[in-house]
Amino acid sequence: MKLLDEQVLPPTDATWADQLIDSLTGDLTSKLGSEGVLLFPSAPAVAPYHYSLLLRPYNFAYWGVFNAIKFPAAQVPLGLNSDGLPVGIQVVAAPENDALALAVAEHLGKLFGGFVPPCKVLD
Template sequence: MFQSTLGSDGVLLFPSAPAPAPYHHSLYLRPFNFAYWAIFNVLRCPAAQVPLGLNGEGLPLGIQVVAAPKNEALCLAVAEHLGKAFGGYVPPCRVLS
C-alpha cells in the first residue's frame, strides 16, 4: 500500500528523528527512536537525510526524503534540491585542525 501510494514519482518527507541531536548515551532512555529510519529499511525504500540547518540551541536539524523501491535517483534528486534550497550542511561548531 505504501509503495503504491508513492508510485514512480512520489516522495515522502519525514522527520529524521523525533528531536534534535541528544546528549551522548541518552538514547538508551529512548530505545525506539531508531524506528524513524528503520521502518524504511524494512520496507526497502531508498531514503536520504537532508540537513536543514541548526535550531536555536545550535543543534543540527534535518529531514528524510523517502521514495518507492528502486527510485534512488528521484530520492537523491529531491534531497539535493532541498539541500541547496536550505543552504546545505552547516557545521554545529567550529572544528580546529
C-alpha cells in the same frame, strides 16, 4: 532491552510480521507511485545528549522502518535550530526510485543551505 525482548516478552509471529511488512510496502508504493516522495522526520527530536538514547531505544523506528521495507531514503541536513543543533529530514521514495530520492534530497539541501557545522573545527 535485548535480554528483556528475547527472554521475557512473547516471540513475534513471523507470519504476522511478514504480512505487516508486505501491507506497508504495498500501501506506500501505491501512494508514492513513480514520481512521489515522502518527507519524513529523521528523529522525534534534535540530537540528544550523549548516552541518553539508551533511555529511548525505539527512536530508531523513524529511519528503521524504511530500512526494513527496503525503500530508498536520503537524509538531508537542513541547518541548525535556534539552539545551534543540527536538524534534518528524510526523503523517501518507492523501490527502485533511488535517483528521485537523491535528486529531491540534493535540491532541498541546496534550498536550505545543507550541512552547517554545529561548532568550529580547528585545523
